[in-house]
Amino acid sequence: MVLDSLAKSLREALKKINRSSLVDDRLVEEIVKEMQRALLMADVDVSLTLNITNNVEKRAKEEPVPKNSNPRNHLIKIIYEELLRILGKPREFHIKPATLMLVGLYGQGKTTSAGKIAKFYMKHGYKVVLIAADTQRVGAYEQLEQVSTSVGASFFGIYGEKDSRKVVKEGLEKFKDWDVKIIDTSGRNAIDSSLTKEITDINGIAKPDEVVLILDATIGQQAGKQAKAFNESVRITGVYITKLDGTAKGGGALSAVAATGAPILFIGTGEHMEDMEYFNPARFLSRLLGMGDFETLMAAAKEFQNEIDENSIEKMSQGKFTLKEMYDIWDQMNKPGLFKKLFDSLPMAAGGAVRKDADDQFFDESENKLKKYKVIMDSMTYWEMENPDEIKGSRVERIASGSGYNTTDVKNLLKDYKRVKDMVKNIRGNRKILSMMKKQFKGANLPEDLSNLSQ
Numbered sequence: 001m002v003l004d005s006l007a008k009s010l011r012e013a014l015k016k017i018n019r020s021s022l023v024d025d026r027l028v029e030e031i032v033k034e035m036q037r038a039l040l041m042a043d044v045d046v047s048l049t050l051n052i053t054n055n056v057e058k059r060a061k062e063e064p065v066p067k068n069s070n071p072r073n074h075l076i077k078i079i080y081e082e083l084l085r086i087l088g089k090p091r092e093f094h095i096k097p098a099t100l101m102l103v104g105l106y107g108q109g110k111t112t113s114a115g116k117i118a119k120f121y122m123k124h125g126y127k128v129v130l131i132a133a134d135t136q137r138v139g140a141y142e143q144l145e146q147v148s149t150s151v152g153a154s155f156f157g158i159y160g161e162k163d164s165r166k167v168v169k170e171g172l173e174k175f176k177d178w179d180v181k182i183i184d185t186s187g188r189n190a191i192d193s194s195l196t197k198e199i200t201d202i203n204g205i206a207k208p209d210e211v212v213l214i215l216d217a218t219i220g221q222q223a224g225k226q227a228k229a230f231n232e233s234v235r236i237t238g239v240y241i242t243k244l245d246g247t248a249k250g251g252g253a254l255s256a257v258a259a260t261g262a263p264i265l266f267i268g269t270g271e272h273m274e275d276m277e278y279f280n281p282a283r284f285l286s287r288l289l290g291m292g293d294f295e296t297l298m299a300a301a302k303e304f305q306n307e308i309d310e311n312s313i314e315k316m317s318q319g320k321f322t323l324k325e326m327y328d329i330w331d332q333m334n335k336p337g338l339f340k341k342l343f344d345s346l347p348m349a350a351g352g353a354v355r356k357d358a359d360d361q362f363f364d365e366s367e368n369k370l371k372k373y374k375v376i377m378d379s380m381t382y383w384e385m386e387n388p389d390e391i392k393g394s395r396v397e398r399i400a401s402g403s404g405y406n407t408t409d410v411k412n413l414l415k416d417y418k419r420v421k422d423m424v425k426n427i428r429g430n431r432k433i434l435s436m437m438k439k440q441f442k443g444a445n446l447p448e449d450l451s452n453l454s455q
């Protein structure tokens, strides 16, 4: 995983809290020292580190423990909240047709990331073209062409052309019907006037929905300075931090970029085309700490509690989970994203099993599918809803024609249902999670024993 040593030290600190019989000033001071050491080792800025750890110490010593928590969990919660401040605010990112321009200095990972982003969109069913606007570096054309081939995206470039503006203009025109256009621009050694002019010009021509700054995590805190400088010369909509897998300095890059206020959109975690993640600070931190995505879990559980009656949860946890239960739950969830949030919050706690089984794509699109699926389910008989495994052949055809969708949609619904059912089974098999969920629904503050959950 990324930031291995930081993760290890922070997890040790949390374990120490969990193991201690008493939370006193001495323990708080010890933990704060360990946090300081861990953050500085990960290249987090000294004053930021001190600010965070001083806050932890002050809050831990002064804040009264809420009634529904205990001193250990309260301390962990404070640590979590203070660390989260380092990572900045999440930016909402909708997967939809878009033009993206990638900018950055030499060797930061622009071309590789262009391929990864292409793959990411293609996984969601979009038609993607990569446009070779790096007309400066020898071999840039071939490199992007090769990247396009490897992910199966379309490619546009004009071999030997020196004017990147012309390439972009022609590429966008030729591929105007493609859903997603990703423009790979050329780098420089430093942000100079020729780079600023080039990307400003391309920006004017392409009018991209996203201008993504690519920054190499191994430059550590320097990433913050670069983000600031780029932001001043072109409107950056998000930052993609690459090579987080290969450096202990990742904490420096992440925190310094977050401090500039530029949102971190993606992180690169390896050289392969699938080594990329959408960056969500809370999820990233929870995973780093090995405690499951409990921030999201708590928020989702609270919403869930309001949206869903106890019956559905009981049913879900006790064995019966047919299409009918799925329909009821979906029906009660009028808040977009709730379902995804709830399940997304469980994976670490379930030892990673849920997460791996649950294809991201399913969740990202689940909101859009929801409407469609409900229409399809409305065309099913009660018996079919109760016995989804029996829906085959001519039944699929009848349901499809009754709902106005095609048989693939019906089959997808059944496939997704099976996935959710497996997840529910997974959760059911893990009594710890179940009791944790129940506690959450009763409004408890924190899972009792975080270190155990993360095993």
Ligand SMILES: Nc1nc2c(ncn2[C@@H]2O[C@H](COP(=O)(O)OP(=O)(O)OP(=O)(O)O)[C@@H](O)[C@H]2O)c(=O)[nH]1
Residues within 6 Å of the ligand: 104, 105, 106, 107, 108, 109, 110, 111, 112, 113, 134, 137, 140, 186, 187, 188, 214, 242, 243, 244, 245, 246, 267, 268, 269, 270, 271, 275
């Ligand atoms: N380990 C690791 N390597 C990466 C990652 N992203 C990119 N790289 C590597 O970084 C090197 C440079 O990547 P490029 O994509 O060519 O960088 P660039 O910004 O396009 O470079 P120029 O076009 O020369 O400006 C390559 O060897 C990539 O394999 C990452 O997330 N993890």
Ligand SMILES: [Mg+2]
Residues within 6 Å of the ligand: 110, 111, 112, 134, 140, 184
């Ligand atoms: Mg390149």
